[in-house]
Amino acid sequence: MMSYSAILPQLFDTLKPFTKPGFQLKEQTELVAELGLDSLQVMQVLLKIEDHFDISIPLNNLPNIRTVKDLGEEIEKLLKG
């Protein structure tokens, strides 16, 4: 079972292509507000993350995911089943 601490670096790697040059991703980085992603890009990011971790993130849970940390914790929860 993958822990949050193991998930986080992989999450940073997956998110990196969606950041502007020089942007430093942190756990507290806000996915929409700070990365400046529009709704289409958000869906692209999610698809990439879902395939990377082989999970499906329910739409019901998206309103609670604001930061990288929220996303990492959601992935951890889904991997636990």
Added chain:
Amino acid sequence: MSLFDKFLPIQEARNELLKSGVNPFHVTVEKIISPTEAIINGRKTILVGTNNYLGLTFHPDSILAAQQALAQEGTGTTGSRMANGSFASHNALEKAIADFYGAPYAIVFSTGYQANLGVLSALAGPGDTILIDGDSHASIYDGCRLGGAEIIRFKHNDVADLEKRLRRLGDRSYRTLIVVEGIYSMLGDRAPLAEIVEVKKKYGATLIVDEAHSLGVLGQHGRGLAEETGVEQDVDCIVGTFSKSLGSTGGFGISFHPEFELIRYTSRPYIFTASPCPSVVASTRATIRIIQTQPELRQHLWTNSQNLYEGLTKSGYMLGAEVGPIIAAMVPNKELALAMWQQLLENGIYVNLMIPPATPNGECLLRCSVSAAHTHEQIENIIAAFADMSHGTQTHISPAHVQPGATLN
């Protein structure tokens, strides 16, 4: 900070639109003349954005049936079927739509939107999962939310992505509802239903098809994509609307599962709303008879669709899908789309302006919906109006102007 402050961005967006002199999302039809003509801004206008696929809104049989029902049964039912009782005509409409599909069970709802809310929310609740196509109509999203099931989206028309997500569910796939549409309303493309049925069977899931835009359009008898694909027996439920090909209002669900009948005791959008008024029920029953006895309407629709599709393609437009009654011309940006929409209207052609977030992939679309009632001359006029813009200096558009990402699905 008041409750109303959240509307400020909407107000700004609306004011921006109004600067162009017209609001494309608040058009007034001053006088409706026929299924394909109206007076808008004092001008006679060809309507090619109404979803009136078979052009039945003025059919004399339907109008007569509605007039008789109005005189005999009154203007409304003043309440829900559960509280006030069903009129005999409600039951007759349910039998008519069930017979049309050759299915034993049918439930009628007051609108197509409510049909999705009512069926989806009743079928999948807490502990269940719904897999929906990413390009689903808002009523599908809302119906899923109302039921409280876990909602997972799969990539539009991507069966491999759907299968991947079913696999990830493990044993939960047996309590999973897959929702797809016969024809998708924005681009006019169809679900790959044969492949979806195979995947659904492999994982023991349940499949519902929304035939809102395909009823009366696809299939030998006009029953939609499931009929056209030859998989009606493998689709668990079909939902649809009376407000497009059938020219009235209301919605329905049909199924071969006996438990489907019980939805009427659990579905809030069925229970807590006024039942369809008698004139609407009567006109719908009439148009169900018409589409069964006049297959030539579908032939007209497809001839018109083919002609418009070819005409717009020859004029250099990139279109959203294969030939069909929904023909969406892709435009590179919102400003150009608005200018072109306005120019079409000034030239007496009404189409739908579709812009994000209502559209897939952030597309800007000039969406046409063809009708069997369009004359050859009207189709030629529509093509000419589009062609004028493609050759104009201000709004020149060609496939080369379309973003690489603006691909077909």
